[in-house]
Amino acid sequence: MLNWSIRAKQHLLKAGSKLIRYKNPTLIEGKGSVGQLAVQMQKWNLQHVFIVTDERLLELRLLDSLLSSLQEAGIRYTIFDQVQQNPTIENVEAARKMYIENKCDSIIAFGGGSPMDCAKIAAARVSNPEIAITKMKGYFKVRKKIPPLYAVPTTAGTGSEATIAAVITDPARQEKFAISDVKLTPKIAVLDPELTIGLPPHITAATGMDVLTHAIESFIGVFSTPYTEDLSKKAVRIVFQHLEHVYHNGEDIKAREEMLRASYYAGMAFTRASIGYVHAIAHQFGGLYHIPHGLANAIVLPYILEYYGETIEEELAELAIAAEIHEASESSAALAVKFIKRIKQMNKQMNIPNIVSSLKEEDIPLIAQRALMEANHSYPVPKIMNKKDCEMIIKKMLPN
Numbered sequence: 001m002l003n004w005s006i007r008a009k010q011h012l013l014k015a016g017s018k019l020i021r022y023k024n025p026t027l028i029e030g031k032g033s034v035g036q037l038a039v040q041m042q043k044w045n046l047q048h049v050f051i052v053t054d055e056r057l058l059e060l061r062l063l064d065s066l067l068s069s070l071q072e073a074g075i076r077y078t079i080f081d082q083v084q085q086n087p088t089i090e091n092v093e094a095a096r097k098m099y100i101e102n103k104c105d106s107i108i109a110f111g112g113g114s115p116m117d118c119a120k121i122a123a124a125r126v127s128n129p130e131i132a133i134t135k136m137k138g139y140f141k142v143r144k145k146i147p148p149l150y151a152v153p154t155t156a157g158t159g160s161e162a163t164i165a166a167v168i169t170d171p172a173r174q175e176k177f178a179i180s181d182v183k184l185t186p187k188i189a190v191l192d193p194e195l196t197i198g199l200p201p202h203i204t205a206a207t208g209m210d211v212l213t214h215a216i217e218s219f220i221g222v223f224s225t226p227y228t229e230d231l232s233k234k235a236v237r238i239v240f241q242h243l244e245h246v247y248h249n250g251e252d253i254k255a256r257e258e259m260l261r262a263s264y265y266a267g268m269a270f271t272r273a274s275i276g277y278v279h280a281i282a283h284q285f286g287g288l289y290h291i292p293h294g295l296a297n298a299i300v301l302p303y304i305l306e307y308y309g310e311t312i313e314e315e316l317a318e319l320a321i322a323a324e325i326h327e328a329s330e331s332s333a334a335l336a337v338k339f340i341k342r343i344k345q346m347n348k349q350m351n352i353p354n355i356v357s358s359l360k361e362e363d364i365p366l367i368a369q370r371a372l373m374e375a376n377h378s379y380p381v382p383k384i385m386n387k388k389d390c391e392m393i394i395k396k397m398l399p400n
């Protein structure tokens, strides 16, 4: 695709995105706040909630306080704990079947990105039985509104509790695609730091860098607005101030709370202003080598920021100021360099490598092709990349 036609497409998308009436979920936040969700649900007279989660979280007894508060409020529940790592169509349909069989009237998505995706799409199917999942691909294909959906994130990363999107895998076509509709925005998001206390350091690091990537990509893209820029800056500041600390001190409830908030802010920003090449390349590493999403983003992020160079100097300088790593006399160019350097340091401190150990040289053309296909069709990137540049960047991530 030619650069001008990519830009033309971006302008159209931007015009379209301005018409979307986004809604923010109501927030319930603070230590132990998950217990308050049942009280809210009781006010709406809900009788039987469907909880979408994974087995591991149940085994870790992470759901205990939610379940006892539901019991106290007299709300029955059915648990679907079979969410897969990357939910497939079959997986979502199994959840939907169980919801219907048990005559549930509401849904709680409890966990990381996968339970959120599964719950959102199962909810869409419950109220739209005539629309197959593959037909919901893209934007605004969810016709009827979904049952009340509540999101309880247990990682500070995806920001899915604030977004209009859900991702699903179609194994038949070997395809992973997104379903985006404002109807998929949760009614309430519960940010309870107690649920993230037990996260191991490497997951804290990877999911935290995902937050940073959402905040940066939404900030530097051409869809950003003063509203999303403010959210991105808040998220960047929190990540710079707390992520490394919480990596080493997982029990720090205040820092955990801050990171959940950052994830939420970044989610609100990128659901409106989208993402960019970092995600586009990281998605390919996920698909081909099963590199966790946050980790892949963390590795790719500094390379892409360096590639953009002068194009985003002013933006990165603004973020450096938001992150409070600036000194009064520094130029924008110096601040941008400092900002990228700081990201590399953070990665290093948290044992995130700067290479992809499973990356094979012969895969690079395919990775570049797919990444550009994804990004150039839908992401509002600040500078358009050609295939040769993309391959060169990926080459830098080859193991030595």
Ligand SMILES: [Zn+2]
Pocket: 158, 210, 213, 214, 279, 293, 297
């Ligand atoms: Zn992400």
